Amino acid sequence: MSIRHVLIVDDEPDIRELLEITLGRMGLETRSAGDLKEATTRLREGSFDLCLTDLRLPDGSGIQLVDFIQRQHPDLPVAVISAHGTMETAIAALKAGAFDFVAKPLDLERLRALVGSALRLSQDGAPAQPERRRQPLLGDSPAMQNIRETVAKLARSQAPVYIHGESGTGKELIARQIHDLGPRRTAPFVPVNCGAIPPELMESEFFGHLKGSFTGASADRPGLFQAADGGTLFLDEVADLPLAMQVKLLRAIQERKIRPVGASQEIPVDVRILSATHKNLAAEVAGNRFRQDLYFRLNVIELQAPPLRDRVDDIPLLAAHLLERIAARWGQTPLALADDALQALQRHTFPGNVRELENILERAATLCEGRTLHTTDLHLPAATVAGIPLAGDDLTTAATGDSALDVHLANQQREAIRRALEQTRWNKTQAAELLGISFRQLRYRLKKLGIE
Template sequence: MSAPKVLVVDDEDDLRELLEITLLKMGLDVDSAADLRTARACLGGGAEYGLVLTDMRLPDGLGLELVREIAASGRNTPIAVVTAFGSADNAVVALKAGAFDYVSKPVQLDQLRQLVLSALQLNGPTPVPRGDAVDSRLKGQSAAMQALRAQIARLARSMAPIAITGESGSGKELAAREIHAQGSRADRPFIAVNCGAIPEALMEAEFFGYRKGAFTGAADERDGFFQAAHGGTLMLDEVADLPLAMQVKLLRAIQERRVRKIGATAEEPVDVRIVSATHQDLARCVEQGRFRQDLFYRLNVIELALPPLRERLDDLPVLTEAILARLSGTGPRATLGPGVLDALRGYSFPGNVRELENVLERALAFANDGVIHVEDLALKGAKVAEAPVRADPVVASPPAPAAEPLPADLPPLPDLTVLPANLPEYLERVEREIIVRALAQTQYNRTQAAQLLGISFRQLRYQMQKLNIKE
């Protein structure tokens, strides 16, 4: 079997020679070109290239033209660009145009080798297709889901950063895992990080790691998320919750592909593909000054929007079957009674698929003999008037108390004849009651409850932990 062939396009003789020698030492066959005209002749000569590596600036044009031509031709050949140091904007433009990845000057050979290996894996043995709904983590046969899976299959071939948007519970992490599983990094680590759950004081240590003795309590050296995901994918979930100070450090790590542990004097290279996710509108966060514009452009190279469940209700049969199979475990399979699917279709599902899982899990706890009936769902606002009545009488579960509408302002204090003996405890009880009512009203969707109360998601999570409020 012949060695994979790589086309190197660069007008700098020294750099082109360095790239050729490096690739030859890797056991690859190399063709080279000093301009666009020669590169086009090589590509049109019938040779099958496993990778095209081109400089951005060439004597007769831009390497970006080559990127667009290869992308438009329908070839599966990955193309990577070499950009000048600090030219992050050029790299983003190239990735948007269809480039597989980029490497910055001066070229770091270890980074180059990793890029080449990742690109050649895409042209290796054809992986088992995961686009089919049966094998995909993203269940459903609706037009929206079929289009989503097709888009994921295309995105998996690139190393471009992806920003996944969608409402809470719509499956953003599942989509990120699917992108990782179908890409060339499938056998490497996938690290998912909830940016909103890390205390601000610990963020730098969690992301970049630290040396032994770097601070009080650092008894051993520890790797951060970037080192743990080296060679694989790092998912930044709820990235909009990152404080501005951390956004600056994250931007540098993404651009330079190097990180420095706390207490270290030297940076170390890291090779990770960044996938970010948020339910917030990042563009609006930029306008409000809560998110850096430069970081937004680095993360939002390609946007992947997930449809909410209410826009793909045709997928309910497939989703409920998969969820009930998981909930039933090794025991008898739970089933749906008459009218249950119609009742589910009449509900808006503000919490999306995650809420559907919670609804079915709660209903299964009340169901008799593993058969879920309409009244077991306890859906608020669903169209269940025409639901059939059970043939056999059963003991009905107590109805959930209806959540009272929250006041527009803080609730007035009661007319106390005796002042509370312990004011902090009294205020905690009042605060606990208000948070519990907000959670009940939103069916324990914490994001919506925080919006209802006019506080941030992080504040609500902190107060729930402080007051020991369990979901």
């Protein structure tokens, strides 16, 4: 196995010596630089597998070095060493393209883990795209091409990523792809729906507990952070976390340590955090429902999951893929999609996005008499076919808008929802299916439109 080379950039001789000794014991060759100018010279003269740089240098900043490496050596991972009190600058370094950061005073165990992850990334090179038949992020539209390019870049970093978008747009698939293409792909990917955990159990679920720490704790139990150690923890619907849990989550992310319920000592964890929500997290912060400091920590890099109505050209490919998956699950040959059915799908607004498309196709495949799906087999929601928009969250604010058109659209939505509820005898789950929206979206609209 070839020897790996690391460039250390720090103006403090003691720090450089400590890093040289630590990395030398890991079997790594090191070269050092005391300032930005010397570092760029070293990079021009030699080849490296990793760069460790301090944020503050005598003739510039570590962020300038990150920028230089991004331009001149894009495949070289660079990690930033930051002093306490400069976390905002460290986050800026992550946004600039740094792989990760480690705080002073140096935690050598944390440093070794960081170096190991970075060298795995350097050794692997740019991760290859999986074959299309295994690729969950399907689509040739500009929006999806941009998503795939961005995901490939984000996979090379350890920066927290906040994915936002409507329900059913595939936010978890995007998060899983970031994990699968990165150096943590051999470690666990642990998804958690923050809105599905009862508030009284959240601390135990996230951080674990010790036997006897509370009534019913009959044995030690690891939490989600421990389950994801070395890998990725995906916080879906993170906006649903109660404020008390947000404080504890912020500390765990900042300190990279957790304290199980009933424990007296904190446990170090090495977890990359990805988060998502269909809500407007900035609006949640403005409404004092989400902590601003946690928002800034999670939203180091923001990624928008495009709604299906913005990439209708992808519908033929997605529909074919979904019909193949449905057929494989049922042990049958895939059904064909007639032109009239495909055109109807491309006219549909898809408030439930890709998830709704899958539900429509599965229902059609179940009820279809032949081997080809036509428009009549799709049973598209009457409200959408009639032109009553139910998709956009912007329209759900129409009840408080100034425009007469807004009020008219809100009244149409209200009437469509009432008809669906009456038709299903006020079974909200069935009404949501009839309208082609998720149960969560229906509940949101009931509250927004004042329907009891």
